[in-house]
Amino acid sequence: MKKFIKSAFAGMTMAIVLSLLPQTAAEAHWTELIDGYYYYEHPEITIDPTSISVDKKEVKVGEPVIIKVKVTRDIDTPINVSFDVQYTSGTSASWQNNWGTKEDDSDYWYTYYTPQSAGVYRLQEVIAFDAHRNAKSITGLPMTQPIHEDGVYDAVNMDRATFVAYDDTNYGTYTGMLNIDDNWRYVINGKVDWTYTGMACNEYGWWYYQNGQLDWNYTGMACNDYGWWYYRNGNLDWNYTGMACNDYGWWYYQNGRLDWNYTGMACNEYGWWYYRNGNLDWNYTGMACNEYGWWYYRNGNLDWNYTGMACNDYGWWYYQNGNLDWNYTGMACNEYGWWYYQNGRLDWTYTGVGFNEYGGWFYYNGQIAWDYTGWWDGFYCVNGHLA
Numbered sequence: 495m496k497k498f499i500k501s502a503f504a505g506m507t508m509a510i511v512l513s514l515l516p517q518t519a520a521e522a523h524w525t526e527l528i529d530g531y532y533y534y535e536h537p538e539i540t541i542d543p544t545s546i547s548v549d550k551k552e553v554k555v556g557e558p559v560i561i562k563v564k565v566t567r568d569i570d571t572p573i574n575v576s577f578d579v580q581y582t583s584g585t586s587a588s589w590q591n592n593w594g595t596k597e598d599d600s601d602y603w604y605t606y607y608t609p610q611s612a613g614v615y616r617l618q619e620v621i622a623f624d625a626h627r628n629a630k631s632i633t634g635l636p637m638t639q640p641i642h643e644d645g646v647y648d649a650v651n652m653d654r655a656t657f658v659a660y661d662d663t664n665y666g667t668y669t670g671m672l673n674i675d676d677n678w679r680y681v682i683n684g685k686v687d688w689t690y691t692g693m694a695c696n697e698y699g700w701w702y703y704q705n706g707q708l709d710w711n712y713t714g715m716a717c718n719d720y721g722w723w724y725y726r727n728g729n730l731d732w733n734y735t736g737m738a739c740n741d742y743g744w745w746y747y748q749n750g751r752l753d754w755n756y757t758g759m760a761c762n763e764y765g766w767w768y769y770r771n772g773n774l775d776w777n778y779t780g781m782a783c784n785e786y787g788w789w790y791y792r793n794g795n796l797d798w799n800y801t802g803m804a805c806n807d808y809g810w811w812y813y814q815n816g817n818l819d820w821n822y823t824g825m826a827c828n829e830y831g832w833w834y835y836q837n838g839r840l841d842w843t844y845t846g847v848g849f850n851e852y853g854g855w856f857y858y859n860g861q862i863a864w865d866y867t868g869w870w871d872g873f874y875c876v877n878g879h880l881a
Contacts, residue, residue, distance in 0.1 A: 536630035538568040543632050544603070546617060548654045552688060555661045558606045558806045563620050566601050571625040575603040578619035581611065586822075589618060595763075610661035617655035617696065644788045656707055658688040671696045671708075678708035692732075693718045700730035715740045715752075722752035737762045737774075744774035759796075764783045768795035781806045781818075788818035803828045803840075810840035826851045832862045847873055847880065854880030 545564035546704065561577055574588055575594035594603035611613055612692045621631045664683040665672060671694050672681045680690045680703045688706040693716050695701065700726045702712045709768040710728040715738050717723065724734045724747045732750040737760050739745065746756045746769045759782050761767065768778045768791045776794040780805050783789065790800045790813045798816040803826050805811065812835045820838040825848045834844045834857045843859040847870065849855070855862050856875040864878045874881045 498739070536624065537621070539573060539624065539630035540566045541620055541622055541630055541632050542566070546620070548617075548655050548657050551657050553609065553657060553659050555609055555659050557659075559657055560604055561592075561607055561617055561655060562602050562604045564601050565603055565620075567621050567622075567624075569624060573625075574623045576623075577605045577607070577617060578621070580605050580616055580618040581609070588656075597652045612659050612661045612688075614688075614707065614778055615657050615659060660686060660688050665823050670694065671701065676785045680706050680708075692716065693723070702728050702730075703840075707833050713740065713744070724750050724752075736760060746772050758782065759789070768794050768796075778806065781811070788820075790816050802826065803833070812840075825855070826847060834860050846871070856880065 497713075499763065511636055513575065515789055542564040545562070547562050549560040550557075551561075554688055561579070562578075563575070565573070565575055567573055567602055571608050575596075577592045577594055579589050579590050581590070590607075590873075593608055594605045596603050603633060603866065608804055609616070648854040661823055663674075663686075665681055667684055669682050670680070672679050672686075676685070678701070679686045680694055681687065681744050682690070686706050690706045691704050692830060693700055694708075699705055700723070701708050702716050704712065708728055712728050713726050714724075716725055722745065723730050724738050725731060734750050736746070737744055738752075744767070745752050747753060747762050748756065752772055756772050757770050758768075759766055760769055760774075766789065767774050769775060770778065778794050779792050780790075781788055788811065789796050791797060791801065796816055800816050801814050803810055804813055804818075810833065812826055813817050813819060818838055822838050824834070825832055825837050826835055826840075832855065833840050834846075834848050835841060836844060840860055843862045846856075847854050847857050848862075850856050852871065856866055856870055856873070857863065858866065858880050862878045865873075866873070866878050867876050
């Protein structure tokens with residue numbers, strides 16, 4: 495039996511019942527989500543993810559919020575729409591399913607959701623069922639996945655249907671981190687600030703907050719007046735050295751802090767990259783070194799396919815498959831001519847013969863002597879070419 499969509503309903507009874515109900519093969523098929531969940535892809539029901547909305551982004555606990563979505567259908571049978579709302583508080587999360595009501599003379603469906611506790615709420619999933627219980631679903635997990643070009647909604651960013659519930663508890667004039675009911679909140683002048691996103695500290699370290707509560711799942715960059723910092727699982731990671739990115743590019747961190755002075759190589763799962771002043775330099779083409787050797791970069795990325803010449807302040811060098819080849823002795827060329835290499839380096843003192851697939855050549859001071867005609871060490875040369 496195939497696994498149905500992730501159930502937000504209590505006891506997962508809805509998902510179990512639906513998986514046992516008959517399905518019309520011509521009208522629906524199984525589609526797998528990234529996290530291994532499944533849903534019916536119904537060709538005659540369309541849920542418009544861009545229409546999802548809430549009427550309030552901040553409410554007091556106990557006040558209702560109206561969630562709406564546009565659902566169209568090309569069938570005459572009735573449909574039902576359910577809204578799956580997720581509540582998060584600290585490291586815990588819970589879900590509640592609400593059935594929708596259709597607006598008169600409209601394709602919009604709505605539900606009233608009343609938060610009972612302070613915290614962050616967001617629409618987790620919308621499901622539309624036909625009379626046979628075949629379904630069309632869009633989901634907010636994972637939040638970063640785009641809508642597919644073919645119209646199949648693997649996952650949709652549900653930020654537009656996120657709201658915060660707060661209470662009126664006053665904690666005096668305190669500003670900072672506060673443990674409230676085993677959840678770390680950010681308080682300003684005695685009130686939980688549900689809009690606060692950023693860094694905060696206490697005697698145990700620096701922490702990252704999202705919407706007024708400590709986000710134990712956050713890994714990435716954050717900044718304050720003292721610089722940019724790297725967070726892992728909500729905590730500033732003083733041991734982190736490596737790459738990190740944000741909307742402005744890729745950056746290099748040393749001991750948890752963005753290192754604006756760093757120039758050199760760094761790697762991640764996508765390859766090796768060249769950094770200049772702490773930022774990945776997409777324009778850099780040339781040589782760079784680390785403890786493993788000298789390497790050739792093209793457009794900021796180590797080019798494992800490059801074979802040829804490259805130079806730095808110390809001379810011209812020969813590269814094989816992106817790495818400086820200290821064992822190479824022979825000919826090489828660039829836009830300026832043909833040159834002779836000894837042990838991976840252009841030898842400006844070399845005078846003698848060199849060979850390649852085109853024949854033998856006479857070199858003088860490391861370069862082919864195109865104007866030389868005569869004998870050399872038993873070879874007769876015409877315009878630098880061995881006759």
